[in-house]
Amino acid sequence: MEIKRNNQNIFKKSINKINDIKQLKVGVILLVLLLIVSIFAPVFATHDPYSLGDEMIAAPSSTHYLGTDGLGRDVFSMIIYGTRTSLMIGIVAALISGVIGTLLGGIAGFFGGKIDRLLTEINNIFLMMPTFFLILIVVALFGSSLINVMLIIGLTSWVGNARLMRAQAMSLRERTFIMGAYSIGEKKWTILLKHIIPNGIFPIIANTTMIISGAILTEASLSFLGLGDPNVVSWGQIIYNGREYMTSAWWISTFAGIVVVLTVLSFYLIGDGLNRVLSPKLHDQN
């Protein structure tokens, strides 16, 4: 009973917190809408996004809400199904980057010494590389399947997370409760995984939310270069396909782009909102 009430309190508190911070509120509302759309895509879609219709480049109307593309596919339904692709790529890539960043940063900051110097140097190298071109070459060489795209984006975007986690680990390892853990004989790895990472993870969660935005934009850019997965509908591909019809059918690219902006914006807002929860000082000043 006690625990239940406590849980309710936490829930209420987080709702209050979300309401307090404007960015977080708007971002969460947008995200919930997107999740609903992606889960119930078949309900919302008016046509099969893969089926080629007879009406090519038809203007938006009551049968085709956002018109049709050059192959007669319904743009509205394609955008609805594209939500799944974009969200999946964004979230999986960000998770990969979150796990790698947390582990490498945690190890560097907690163990220090030579390992730290080595990992920091690797970090600096990654920071100074134009990673988008690396992603591009890898996808061009190894194929543009959804898995490849998610993997390579995740593998190249962990630098920021590693830096944050390293700073967290360095400040946490001096704290009394970590000393306490040593004194009861816990192993270093256990301390890292059980105490350091869980206590320092919050800024990484905020940053990872923003990486979702970056990953969605990267996937869109790849699709725009013709390097998207041809087997799924994605927003970047809709924009890419619409480019040839810009003058005769502006609606194809325009609407898909607006959806990308809204989605990316929602993750940015959530990330920024979480950062504000973390540092109320910054919040007051703004």
Next chain:
Amino acid sequence: MGSFIIRRSFTGILIIFVAIFLNFMLIQLAPGDPISILSGQDSPSPEMEEALREKYGLNDSVGVQFLTYLRTLAGGDLGESILSGRPVSEMIGERIGPTLMLTLTTAILALLIGTLLGIYCARRPGSKLDNLLSGLSYLFDSMPSFWLGMMFILLFASWLGIFPTSGMVDLRANHSGIAYYIDVLHHMFLPATTLTLLSIPYFFRITRSSVIQVMSEDFVTTLRATGMSEGRIFNKYVLKNSILPTITVFGITIAYMITGVAIIEIVFSWPGMGSFMLNAISRRDYPLLMGIYLVLSISVAVTMIVVDVLYAFIDPRIRYSK
């Protein structure tokens, strides 16, 4: 100062080396056999395949191949394009001018506009303009660059017809002298505006938060207590201290901007490396693609180190602390 430059240069060399190594490893791991393409489709003889393998040194161990690769790179040889058969370095050389022009113009414009707006808003936090610009900076951050470019083409080129849709010069007009430069500027307006708008948020945010942070420091309070005017405190003490992070960000932003430039070039058919890269991708011209990647990595590394050294030159804390 000297040791700082040496340390940074060492990191730079390391980065270039890693880029070369990655380049090499990617080609090694990539699926497909170059010999089966070179020897033709119609049942090539094993002897010919063997001869080709020997000719291109593919029988050597991976280590030896890497050394050969390094040696040829050191001589400025980036290989030959599969499609045109011309040296990659020569092809890149022809295309690098327009890219540099676009990148530098937009980088400097974005730096100036973003920093000025950042300073202006930081002195009036919470004002209407501040809220508006902060909101806009989010919006531009969330936009796919190519989409914004396409929207500009739709609006200003297709519908209003004020600006040309693509290219760098009007090939039919055959301008010379001043008219030529005006024509280039006219063509550059839309791609440069797109890129500048997308890069302003970086500088705007970093300057704004940096000024706000310096303004809240104790020495500013002390200066206020002495009765010094706000304007004097700002111009004489706050500005110098808060402008430094902008310079660091400038280096990193260049790396991101090069990505943006490449994609915007494709949208506006700007005759630089980006549109070139698209050709290389769609025709799977790997030597060309790799060459472009290497040249970009090296230029980004060099730019960042120059910026870092410049930073250390301005701010003594950097060169002494590390």
